[in-house]
Amino acid sequence: MSASDLATVASAVVLLALAGAAGALLRHEVVSRVGPVGTAGRAAAVAAVNVVGAAIAAAASIAPLQPVARLVVVTGFAGALTTFSTWVLDAVLAPGAGRGVRVVAAVDLVGQLVVGTAVVVAITALR
Amino acid sequence: MRTSSVGHRVEVAVGGAAGTLLRAGLAATAIALTGADLAAAVAVVLAGNVAGAYALGWLVARATSDPWTARWVPAVGSGGLGSLTTFSALALQLADLLAAGALLSALGLAAASVVSGVAAARAGARAGRRPDAAGHGPRPEVPGP
Numbered sequence: 001m002s003a004s005d006l007a008t009v010a011s012a013v014v015l016l017a018l019a020g021a022a023g024a025l026l027r028h029e030v031v032s033r034v035g036p037v038g039t040a041g042r043a044a045a046v047a048a049v050n051v052v053g054a055a056i057a058a059a060a061s062i063a064p065l066q067p068v069a070r071l072v073v074v075t076g077f078a079g080a081l082t083t084f085s086t087w088v089l090d091a092v093l094a095p096g097a098g099r100g101v102r103v104v105a106a107v108d109l110v111g112q113l114v115v116g117t118a119v120v121v122a123i124t125a126l127r
Numbered sequence: 128m129r130t131s132s133v134g135h136r137v138e139v140a141v142g143g144a145a146g147t148l149l150r151a152g153l154a155a156t157a158i159a160l161t162g163a164d165l166a167a168a169v170a171v172v173l174a175g176n177v178a179g180a181y182a183l184g185w186l187v188a189r190a191t192s193d194p195w196t197a198r199w200v201p202a203v204g205s206g207g208l209g210s211l212t213t214f215s216a217l218a219l220q221l222a223d224l225l226a227a228g229a230l231l232s233a234l235g236l237a238a239a240s241v242v243s244g245v246a247a248a249r250a251g252a253r254a255g256r257r258p259d260a261a262g263h264g265p266r267p268e269v270p271g272p
Binding site for chain 1: 135136139140141142143144145146147148150151154176179180182183184187201205206208209210211212213214215216217218219221222225226233237240241244245247248249252272
C-alpha cells in the first residue's frame with residue numbers, strides 16, 4: 001500500500017468515525033427527549049430515526065457519490081442514526097409500560113420493518 | 128421527558144464513533160474474506176444486531192440496580208451498541224433481496240432478525256437482572272439506551 005493509499009484509508013476511517021458520532025448523537029437527541037423506555041412516544045421516535053435513516057441510506061446508495069462519501073453517509077451516518085438494539089429492546093420492555101404485546105409486535109416490529117424496507121425499495125427504484 | 132448533559136452527549140458521540148468503526152470493520156473483514164458476498168454481509172449485520180441486542184438488554188437491566196453500570200449506559204448503550212447495531216443496513220439488504228427476486232430469503236431474513244433480536248434482548252435483560260434487585264434501596268436513574 002502506497003503512502004497516498006494509506007492517507008486515503010486513514011481519512012476514510014476518521015470521516016466514518018465522525019459520521020458515526022453525528023448519527024448516534026442525533027438519534028440520542030431525538031429518542032431521549034420523548035419519554036421513558038417502553039412508551040409509545042419513545043417507540044415513535046425510534047421508528048422516526050430508523051425510517052429516516054433508512055431513507056438517507058437508500059438515497060445515498062443511488063446518488064452519484066464517490067465511494068468514500070457513500071461509505072461515510074450509508075455506513076457511518078445512517079448506520080449510526082438507525083438502531084436495531086434499542087428498537088427490539090424497547091419492544092421487549094413495552095408490555096412493562098402498559099402497551100399490548102400484539103400491538104407492539106404488529107406495529108413497532110413488523111410495521112416498522114415493512115415501512116422501512118418499502119421506503120428503501122421506493123427510493124432505490126428511482127435509480 | 129429527559130434531556131442530556133453535555134457530558135452524556137460527548138459519551139454518546141464517542142461511543143457512536145466506536146460502534147460505527149467496529150461495525151464497518153466487521154463488514155470490511157467479511158468483504159475481504161468472501162469478496163463482497165451478500166450472504167456474508169447479511170450474516171455480519173445479523174450477528175452484530177443480535178449480539179448488540181443481547182448486550183443492550185443486559186446493560187439496561189443491570190443498570191437499574193447498579194449505579195456503576197448505569198454510568199456506562201450513554202457511552203456503551205446509546206452510543207456504542209446503538210451504533211454497532213443498525214436498522215438501515217437491514218432495510219437495504221431486504222430491499223436488495225427483493226430486487227433480486229429472492230422473496231423467501233427476504234422474508235426469512237426479516238423473521239430471523241426480529242425473532243432472534245427480540246429473543247436476544249429478552250435473554251440479555253434476564254441475565255442482567257440481579258436476583259435481589261427488587262426492593263433494595265433506590266434505583267439509580269438510567270439515562271436509557
